[in-house]
Amino acid sequence: MSDIFKSIDLFAGIGGIRLGFERAFQQNLRTVFTSEWDEYAQKTYRLNFNDNYEIAGDITEINESDIPDFDICLAGFPCQAFSLAGKRMGFEDDYKGICRGTLFLDVVRICEFHNPKVIFCENVKGLLNHDRGRTLKVIVKSFEQIGYKVFYQVLNSKDFGVPQNRERIYIVAFRNDIDCETFQFPTGTNKTTCIRDILEDAPISSKYYLSDTYMKTLIAHKERHKSKGHGFGYEIRDLDGQAGAIVCGGMGRERNLIIDHREHSMVPVTHIKGEINKDDIRKMTPREWARLQGFPDSYKLEIADTHLYKQFGNSVTIPVIEAIANNIKEILQ
Template structure:
């Protein structure tokens, strides 16, 4: 039995809470760490219920109900101090087709507001994807905020990143905090400031090199010439080499590796592939974000191009031909990567990309890699890390640590299900930092 759960049975609770859209319990871990007692949780997904009950209910010496479907919830049979919940985020994400409140899952916001209004907790903490705050969704977001405010609460909201709270994960999420209007000074709540912590992946991922690397600085002009790509992430510095390598035939970049980099190809074949890559997204070839290019068009783009040259690239499984359309890359999906590898991070990286429920295959180099020559960077990575297979996929336990879940937490036995559940979870240290400041208003 986990000692944390034993302690919870002995110590009287400092406050009570209800765990809505509980998933596998990220909110709960954070709040129990501050002495909270959960009076009930709401979850309908069977695998999540199984994991939640195994970790929190199985050993608890009390009768704690699953409150069931949010759409059926009304007045609780108890008074509660705090309500928390990660309302389903898919309606506000690209993967969820951006339907917002028109999506049945998006309408769960209305049920959340209704439950808060009826039960009038002292406060609430709600979490969702950053996309909820985007301009395209802003009217709906403002409507949600207005409804929560009208339910008798002072509101504050802010986008927080997990990397600011001790986790090496670049994960933006919007948090909404409400404090009931009769709570003294509740209108003065402020979100926590970033912690001065800079862990690296090797602090969280087992089986990789623990060697730190002092990164060399470059002039941005040396790395990018006169055009720095506009879509670089928070941890892609313009004066340093990236800490990851993207495997994709449909994108390009400082550390993007293509299939023609990984197998024997001539300079001419590389030239053909590079020209197809640079032109495949042009709208003259179709409306999609990448389209097959007809032979006639390719012959205008590439001097003296012979159809036999394209056939050779087809034999190497780099290109394929779509009848009546043209030629495109076999590896045409970014999420699929190349040969089952989408990204490989270096162990000394400051942050991994946002972990998602789709469970993209993300790998970490197991061997230290410290090449500081920007011209040889990709090729040496291929020689030292990729070809010798000095890399490993992150495990469910790695994923749990990257979300701030403690090692005592028992994960689902199926790795794919475990990663999906963790990708949907809330980062525990972020909630813990918010709750620490929020609880000061009535404890």
């Protein structure tokens, strides 16, 4: 029987990183602590995980000694600008001198105290070049200073069986006493999935079909930006192609519109201006967004759509996490 590894889930969102690790480690992983400050994300998390502890809120207010011991730290920390505080001695400074006041520091603080076997982080691809690459250097250096060997790589979700073009950076740090020379990031082997594969069964509620008035607004908005040489605006995706990266704010949904000619009601169920468009243009549903991130259909979605779109836009692609977690598991075993 393999060891049981204990994990903590920081900046947990709706538990996507945890789900990927649970798929890889199966019965051999037990989550002992979760921190997430957003109350709606907490609601979705509680619905889907049956934990015998309360979700902790703001990580900056949690004392590291109050966290149970753990072997694996999971952290999808937000990428904040790093204040290069201190004496500007470059990266020879200790981590407390170079990245004060950022949430990343809480990951380092907690891991320095508990000394887990592995630290796993996910972040936006922009972290690679943020502040001309210095931000990533600070992160790597900070983990090295508390006794870890660090690996990182950008991977694209579309290579891992979901039809979403989403590049993210993944950081894996092994404690120095663990032989991790053979660790490698996975290469995606399933690149053939398309949007058509993740559509919900028809009929889709008419509330997801855009009104003709709103379509006119989107077209005008796109034309305005086009005349200024910007590529902003709505986008209709090919059902046999891939979605763009789903994001939580602004044009997130409008960048991933589809044309769905299957039968649906033309009677609005929400208050709209004008009538439902005749071209069958619609937003993807929250369940379709969940599938774009590789969440199983058993994952419960019970809060308002607005929050669900935000949560999936902020979340991670589970099959990518699972593939990396499998390679981490091999090293640990």
